[in-house]
Amino acid sequence: MPFVKDIENYKSLAIVGLEKNTGKTECLNYVLSQLKNGTKKIALTSIGVDGESVDQVTHKHKPEIEIYEGMLFVTPELLYKKRKLVAEVLEISTQTTALGRLITARAQTSGKVILSGPTTTKSLKELIVKMQDYGADLTIIDGALSRKSSGSPTVTEAMILTTGATVSGNIPQLVFKTEYVFNLINIEKVEEVLVDKLMEIESGVWAINPFGEVIDLKINSVLNSEKIKENLFNFGTRFYVGGAITDSFIEFLKNQKLGTEIEIIVRDFTKIFVSPEMYYSFLKRGGKVSVLQKTKLIAICINPTSPEGYNLNSDELKEALELKLLLPVYDVKKL
Amino acid sequence: MLLKNALTKVPTLQFMIEDLDLKSSVGKRFLLDFPMLQTANAIEIELNLVEKVLESLVLKSTFYTKLQTKLSQLRDINGSIKNIGKNLVLDDIELFEIKHFAIIVQDIFNLQKEYQLQLIELPSLQEVIEILDPHQTNIPSFYIYDVYSDELAFIRKKIKTCKNTQYQIEEECLKELDSLFAQAEVLEVGVRSLLCEKLRISHKNLEIALNNLAHIDVVVAKANQAQKMNLCKPTFSDSSTKYISMFNPQIKQTLHLQQKKFQPVNIKLDKSVCFITGANMAGKTVVLKTVALCQYLYQFGFYIPAEIAEIAIVDKIMFLFEDEQSEGEGLSSFASEMLKVNVMVEEALKGTNVLILIDELARTTNPIEGKAIVNAVANIFFENNTRSLITTHYSGLSSHCRKLRVKGLDQAISLETFNNYNINNFIDYSIIDDGIGDTPHEALHICTILGINQEIISKAQNHLNN
Structure with a gap:
């Protein structure tokens, strides 16, 4: 066989x-x-x-x-x-x-x-x-x-x-x-240095600044408050999500003005609970998704x-x- | 009183128990269920075991490495052993556990022999191994081996043949397979019950072995801690309890991390009442808590954080520390304190052999009545020969009680030298006999060092001067 x-x-x-x-x-x-x-x-x-x-x-x-x-x-x-x-x-x-x-x-x-x-x-x-x-x-x-x-x-x-x-x-x-x-x-894997840094983090939303530093955005789940929206892009447009990502999360990011350059990193593909339509449209607008594993x-x-x-x-x-x-x-x- | 009940009462005791490097869960259970020992003989036996380990810890370090590796493989199979005793038939998983356990016991049994170092005698479980390891592989794995029953072996062979021909005559074969499986199952049950019957003879030995291995784990951990924390072997005293260079291991460690030193203290407690006075921040409470800790440690068979410790046995330790809260009961702090003191006093009147430790007795009421209460309680303890230690800020205490004082701040050093970070370095924590019992007036002094608002200090000073 x-x-x-x-x-x-x-x-x-x-x-x-x-x-x-x-x-x-x-x-x-x-x-x-x-x-x-x-x-x-x-x-x-x-x-x-x-x-x-x-x-x-x-x-x-x-x-x-x-x-x-x-x-x-x-x-x-x-x-x-x-x-x-x-x-x-x-x-x-x-x-x-x-x-x-x-x-x-x-x-x-x-x-x-x-x-x-x-x-x-x-x-x-x-x-x-x-x-x-x-x-x-x-x-x-x-x-x-x-x-x-x-x-x-x-x-x-x-x-x-x-x-x-x-x-x-x-x-x-x-x-x-x-x-x-x-x-x-x-989905492609992120660089090995980042994998080591992020592997142990299993929850929350984190920003990765241009120097590769990982910053806790102190967001637990859904992005609902205006304040979070304001501060979200303070450290750049690369994000790591420790848990699962959903339609509403992508929807939110997609609607931001910087939507074109956003990269979302998740642990692995099983953490993506996003409808195909939402996923493809995020990619079409220049968004990127990568995994640790x-x-x-x-x-x-x-x-x-x-x-x-x-x-x-x-x-x-x-x-x-x-x-x-x-x-x-x-x-x-x-x- | 079991160790697990004492744990929550003295934080440092909990600290020391958590610090113990126990290798097995049975060791942990054994330790938590350890009773507070009440006779010098029982304590001595336990301490001698710890001593025996300490004496050989360095010389026979390979023995201990091997021993602890084996101990870490121990599982708590108390349930399976009990089931054997109860005439129940064990399943494969339980039989595996028994075999795995018996092999560990035998390994440690041989290890003690090889190194001629018998900590605690273990029963031989050779018989158990022979029953469960018919092929003598000494590998801790288990199933109902073919050699247990010829009939079972025959059925199993038939199952195998049937499986291999399964694809030709599926329907028929499946039916036969089912019936063969059922037959095999019945035979296996028969084998298991036979095995368990044979194992029942060793039931007591299995129990003893589990208990003794748990005990070995505890004793080795105690010895390792004694070595690491620099503890001493206490001796029994039938009169006074005496500590030379007593220290609190938890605070010592915290201070060590801040690159500071813990100043050990000497203290002697007769079968009578004893006051400790001293300025704030002088460590009176620490002394009290450490005395409670040492008493527990001794009676649970541990070494003691001191250079020399001679300890009298008590039936009960009763204490009242400042930080205890009872808001939940809806009582004022004074009311709840007095109710607790009342229990202590009643024990004293009964003449129970207790150790009573009270931190700042009657501090939450007015000083005139407060002092009267302190004297009254102290007199009762004095008259009943109650071993007790009371810290207080009150002056003018009952004259026939022993009075100790923590030396406190060196008054000669100028104020500019301190700040609230280094103040600890200038406090002399040693305890001295203080005939007059006049508490030092250092509160304002300390306030100044702490940088408290100058207005408070000067106004207070004015009050004192008037």
């Missing part, structure tokens, strides 16, 4: 769904089934959702992943107990998630488990390093694009995006929405059917996306 060969070049990979029911689990199961006979040692975890409750897991369907003998996996106690395979416990974390402590285990037989994992970007990063200590060549993260999770899948070197009929029932619309996320993933998108997987019953033509969809994004696109059910 071409893209599975490609995956083996990286130490970490995230598989991320554009929306629910885009076939992320099928994609992950496919990737694992292809990797099982390889020589690489695989580790697997997922991004936990903040405040994920027992209810959400037991009453809503959370998909099981087929894991193969010898693979490492990390999941919380509560889900570990539901495993359908023989596994050897290697370590128990000291930190606790809503679903219990995280168990690191090695599969002794193949079988199914439900995965969850660390909720923060920092602990995800640490986990990847720990998996390498256990001898993993490739750590795969079952990712999510969700406001509910503070853990970002961009900590990995590479990424596979899944998209499909659930996103839209017509192909041009689906291509447009997928292309938007594709563009966000490919970037991952490489290596392939797109598609699910041409949606739970509502849409059924798109798999080949047509594949062709349309490939033409637009110049990336390999796969329907895993047809491989």
Whole structure:
């Protein structure tokens, strides 16, 4: 399989769904089934959702992943107990998630488990390093694009995006929405010096003056007061936003007289909750967006059917996306 | 009284506990649940342990590095151990914890042997390891190994074969897989309950090992702190409590950061009442708080911030510090103070072996009645041989009480030399016996140094002259 060969070049990979029911689990199961006979040692975890409750897991369907003998996996106690395979416990974390402590285990037989994992970007990063200590060549993260999770899948070197009929029932619309996320993933990274300075800042709005100094603008969320507007541009037109950016934020900046030169820096593309229209119009007026953390998108997987019953033509969809994004696109059910 | 209850009462005690370099959460729990010791013997045993560590800390530093690395891997598995005792069947995660723990205990057991340094005796958990590590890998990982049950091994093999052929006859195979999984699960439960039955024999030993490791963690941390803060081993006294060069480690550290020195003090407390007078800013309150701290430290088995400490054991420490607030209760500061003093007096009348420390007794009422109250309380403490220390600004105190005075400012030095930044350098904090008990009149002097509005000072001076 071409893209599975490609995956083996990286130490970490995230598989991320554009929306629910885009076939992320099928994609992950496919990737694992292809990797099982390889020589690489695989580790697997997922991004936990903040405040994920027992209810959400037991009453809503959370998909099981087929894991193969010898693979490492990390999941919380509560889900570990539901495993359908023989596994050897290697370590128990000291930190606790809503679903219990995280168990690191090695599969002794193949079988199914439900995965969850660390909720923060920092602990995800640490986990990847720990998996390498256990001898993993490739750590795969079952990712999510969700406001509910503070853990970002961009900590990995590479990424596979899944998209499909659930996103839209017509192909041009689906291509447009997928292309938007594709563009966000490919936003350029700021200079390394600035990355080091900003990485630890997780909230607030900050200005970066022409000397590269970072100044707290003491703005917590929405820009509503006149006073803030007056002082906003005191230090130049480069801004770092520690949290998420939204339409109203872009709208505000776009309407300023200096709108043409504004650069917004965010942690990574998952922090951009801006409609495509707003985003593109900001760029058109000369605005710029950059990130601290970037991952490489290596392939797109598609699910041409949606739970509502849409059924798109798999080949047509594949062709349309490939033409637009110049990336390999796969329907895993047809491989 | 447990250590965790004493913590909030004396800020410096909290400072010292937070400063302790404990490696494990069990150590922390053990420490917070440590009881205030009431016999010289119990205190001596604990202090001797700390001493034993201190004596070997430098000489056998590799031992301590290794020991502390192991201790940092300790997890609080109290719950799992209790479950064994309660005849419950543990799951894989709990069994993993037990195995992981037993391996650490065994490592430390061997470490103590290798370095011929037994701090606290540990039970051998070799049996536990043998049960949970059938392949003798000594690696802390766990699952229900095939060797535990031939039948289980056979089913697992069948599952594997079935999985491999899954793609040919999917439907049938899935059904069989499900039934095989169910069979395996039943067998695993059987193995687990058998393992737990075997482990039950070692239940007591597991408990002791966890407790003793926690204790070792605490003792090593205490010794490291004693070395770092330059603390001394206190001795038991059956009469007076005596400190030579006593210091407050928290204030000492703050001053050190400002490149200033803490001036240690000597103080002796009999089974009677004792006044401390002295100017403002002379450190009376600090003395009081440090005495409270040292009493707690001693009875919780710590070394003492002093050069020499001889300490009498008390049943209870009662204190009343100036900065205590009780606005929440809706009482005036005088009312709430008197109610607290009342509790102390009642203990004194009962003849309880207490240490009472009161900062500026009756300071919030008029000086005439205030002085009368101070004398009355002091007399009760005197008559009942209550070990007590009272700071005050009042002159003319009851004649038969012992009176100490903080020396305070050197009057000979001219005012221009000070400002409110360096004033500390010119205060002599040493405590002297003061026969007359006439408090020094330095308040205006200090006001001048602090740069208080000259009008206040001159007008006050006029009042005094009239």
